[in-house]
Amino acid sequence: MRGSTMFKKMIVKxxxxGLLFKKGSYVKHLQPGVHRLASFSDDEIVLLNVTKPFAVQGKDLNLFLQDEQLLKELTVVNxxxxxxxxHYxxxxxxxxLTPGKYAFWNVLKQHDFTRVDIRQPMVGAEIDEAIxxxxxxxxxxxxxxSHETGLLFYNNVMQQELAPGKYYFWRGPVQxxxxxxxxxxxxxxxxxxxxxxEDKVTLRLNxxxxxxIVDPLRALAFKxxxxxxxxxxxxxxxxxxxxLKLDDLLRMKQxxxxxxxxxxxxxxxxxxVTFSSAGVKDIILPGDIKEILNTVLLAEKKAQANLITRREETASTRSLLNTAKLMDENQTLFRLKELEFLEKICEKIGTISLTGGGNLLEQLNSLLAGAKQ
Known part of the structure; x- marks a missing residue:
């Protein structure tokens, strides 16, 4: 009984x-098992779970990295x-993991690390997007x-062109x-x-x-x-x-x-850039100029109408003259024209009364003969 009271029993699962400390100073690490400490000593055992990162509250990590036996069970990353x-x-x-020194127990788990240089902030294809x-x-x-091109800048310095897609960047010293x-x-x-x-007419153009854009870098050079x-x-x-004078401008849109x-x-x-097309949509004139042009246009159209009317009258007169000459020179044509005329008369007359002898055609012919005399 007396012997059991002289020791404290500590179980490391x-x-x-376990980390053994004497008077607050680290001595060594302890494997799983039962460990006894003197009851009245200043010895202390700190228990650490090997599934968690290695850390002792209030103690610097470098203090423990001098222990070669402990280092065999730790994976250290700086x-x-x-x-x-x-960290995987x-x-x-x-x-x-951000800048600093870390230690992990390697007795139950395999630890792997991928280093990323954030001075080159674009996330590489080797990093799985799932994380x-x-x-x-x-x-x-x-x-x-899809209809764009991208220009990548690091701290306002051009780096490269980017094709359509989504890009990720690490936050760090380089923007x-x-x-x-x-x-x-x-x-x-x-x-x-x-x-x-040129003739001092102020107008508005649409x-x-x-x-x-074919050279994005040149285009971006312009504010x-x-x-x-x-x-x-x-x-x-x-x-x-x-x-240009106004009249020339209106005539030379193309x-x-x-x-x-x-x-x-x-x-x-x-x-x-390349310019593919250009054109005048509208020419908007001042009100007074518009009225003047409308008056001129109306006068021009009236003159054109009068010219056309005179031209038609001349053509009609010439046609009648030509017909008269032909009929005068050709009696058969003249006779056919008479018969055509008689046909038109008969179409418009409902009843014809005849006196004396002879048939209808002879009497009509006699009428026409009398008209000639």
Whole structure:
């Protein structure tokens, strides 16, 4: 009985390891089994579960890494400032380790680690996307649509072009940004642009052009790219319209479009685009000019109508003259014309009364003969 009171019995289970301390200083680690300590000594055993990461509250990890026997049962990983480490136990993802030193018991589980250099923030294809939901705070995503191209920048320095898809980046010292450029055909509308013609008439133009970006990096070099294209179009229109009188402008709509498209494509390489079409949608005139043009147009149409009427009358008179000449020269034709005339008379007369002898045709002929005399 007296001997049993002189010792404290400590049991270290199979899934545990013990750390022996004397007067607060680490001595050694203890395997599973029964261990006895003097009842009145300052010895202490700290029990650790080997399924959990190795950690002793209030003690620095390096204190224990001097024990070679303990090190045989530990897997130690040191994470640098520029790294994340992905920790796997028995092939399954467990956690993401930030900079620091870590130790894990290797007696019951196999530990594997994947190092990630966050100075190159794009997540590589070797990292399984299945873990992304478990490390949300350490990742961010950018997406490039099917009709776009992406330009990848690290700390505002261009790195590469990105094809359509979804990309993930580690949060860290290097800031990644993806700028997208729409590669579809786009339309630029210029509405109500006021321009003065050579003869000092101020009008408004509605103009449209279509373009497609072919060099995304050049296009991104312009601040407010679409505004810059708009200004370019505006200057070209002012340059051309300012050399035309109003009448010429109204007559040369197609020529304006061809000129503007040609000038735009002279700048296409500089802007990283190709311009495919351009055209005038509307020319809006001031009210007083519109009234004048309407008056002129009405007068022109009346003159054209009078000309057509006179032309038709002349043609009709000429036709009658030609017919008269033919009938005068050809008695048979004249006779046929008489019979045609008689036929028309008979169609319009309901009843004909005859006196004297002879048949109807002879009497009508005698009438016509009398009319000739």
């Amino acid at each position: 199979t899934d545990e390891r 994470v640098q400032d520029h790294e994340y480490v992905l 136990e028995d092939g399954k993802f467990v956690s993401l 992304f939901s478990k490390v949300v705070g350490y990742l961010y995503a950018s997406e490039v649509a 990644a940004a993806v700028k997208t450029v729409d590669l579809r055909h786009q339309q630029l509308d210029m509405t109500g642009q006021e321009i003065m013609t 103009f449209v052009c279509q373009y497609k 407010a790219f679409e505004d810059q294209v708009y200004i370019l179009l505006q200057l070209i229109l002012r340059e051309y319209v300012g050399t 020529e304006i479009a061809a000129f503007v498209l040609s000038r735009l494509n002279e700048k296409s390489e500089e802007y990283g």
